[in-house]
Amino acid sequence: MSEIHGVCEPRFGAVREAFERNFGEGRELGASVAVYQRGRAVVDLWGGRASQADEWRQDTIALLASATKGLVAAAAMLLVDRGVLDLDAPVAEYWPEFAAGGKERIPLRWVLGHRSGVVTVNPPLTLADLEQGGAVSEALAAARPAWRPGRAHGYHCLTMGWLVGEVVQRVTGLSVGRYFAKEIAAPLGLDLYIGPPGGKDLADLVPPTEAQLLQGRANPELAGLNRAICDPASLFHRSTFGSLALTGNPLAGMPQAEIPSCGGAGNAAGLARLYAALIGEVDGVRLLRPETADRARTVEAAGMDLVLRCHTAYGRGFMLPGGPMWPGDCSPTAFGHAGVTGVFAYADPDHDLGFAYVPNRMTELIEGGDDRVRRLIEATHRCAARQG
Structure with missing residues (x-):
């Protein structure tokens, strides 16, 4: 048993008990x-090993x-709050x-809201393309939507961060990583990064075991996704593995480039x-006005996801409760984001909560949502609800 x-x-x-149970x-x-x-x-706990x-x-x-997408969404909504960006304006107005x-x-x-249809890149991008940046924006500008924009939705696995990042630029x-660092991380004193984490070492990632993967694939709500993962013709496969031409261990290279859909780093x-600062004041800093926070969590898309092949719900850059990608019961007003590393973070305006969980043993599911974080979220919700 690791010391907490x-x-x-x-x-x-109850949150500490759930955390201890995960280790136990x-x-x-x-x-x-x-x-x-x-x-x-009210809770700041850690334990175990970052590496051997x-x-x-x-x-x-x-x-x-992919929890990095929440950082990107926060940057975009801050610009909306300041009147610099208009959610209803065509992207082409800025780009x-x-x-x-x-x-x-x-x-x-x-x-x-993952409705643009711009989910694939062809030919696939190399690591040099990712680090250079310009090649990514050119590829996205030339891309064609995989479905009629606005008529359906599907998770923009890689492209959401690049598309929003180009608009921010x-x-x-400033790149979206630099904008986030200047306007959000610095005022709040956050150890969060979109891109290279300032020379800091990252905890070692450990993939799930075969048994854990089988457990994750047993979830009937994810049957469509599990089939898509194995099908090179699927939108999931084409928007992930088919859009990148990386060799070796891609996760080892990602932190060296600003990859705003999945290359961020930080802690809980x-x-x-x-x-917490998206929905209220933290040490004198509030990022969004209440009406802008409400817009951030307004449902933009919900239902069958053409990429993930399961039910998903999205606001403006954030995941919303509903479907297998959102673990545990919590307030219907919550909004946040998951990551395949097991990370999950969200805001709950009903209870004025900010929650986050960051592990280094990756989830057996494609985006967060396993039992470890589920029990933490449900414990948090019970404790917060009792306080009114």
Whole structure:
């Protein structure tokens, strides 16, 4: 049993118990969990090992995978709040080259809500393309939607971050990673990064075992996704493996380039603080006005996802409750994001909560949502609900 470090207010003791149970059952290697309520940290726990040589410390950071999309969405909604971006404006208004291939009428909210259809890149991008940047924007400008924009939705596995990032670059002169660092991470003191994590070491990622993968694939709600993963003709396969031409271990290279859909890094304390600041004031900083936070969680798409082949729901860049990608019962007003590394983070306006969980043992599912985080979320929700 790993020793658990950190602080947890007694009224959130069930969260600590759930965290300890994950370790006690051998489900964890190293992890952190954090909860903010009413702008104040009420849970900040960590334990286990970041690597064979190092214990998980308070400042340990790990790869966030697709939970990075939540950071990108926060940056975009901050620009919406400041009147710099308009959710209903065509992307081509900010990025004229994007109009090619029948994309001239796609509004920004369709990109954030995974409705644009721009989910694949052909020919596939190399690591040099990712690090250079310009080749990515050119490929996306030339891309054609995989379905009629606005008529359906499907998870923009890789393209969401690049598309939004290009718009942010066009209106601010900064990459989305640099904009996030300047306007969000610095004012809040967040140990969160979109792209290279400032020379800091990342916790080692450990993939799930074969038995754990089989357990994840047994979920009947994910039957369509599991078939798509194995089908090179599927939109899932074409939008992930088919859109990248990487050799070796791609996860090892990702932190060296700014890949805003999946290349971020951070810890639970930073993520929980970020989501708390999206819906309320944290040490004098509130990122979004209440009406903008409401727009961030407004349903943009819900139902059968053409890429993930299961039910999903999205707001403006954020996942919403409903379907197998959102673990556990919580407030219907919640919004957040998961990652294949097992990361999950969200805001709950009904209870003024910011929650985050960051492990280094990857999930057996494609995006977060396994039993480890489910029990943490449900414990958090019970504790918060009792407090009204």
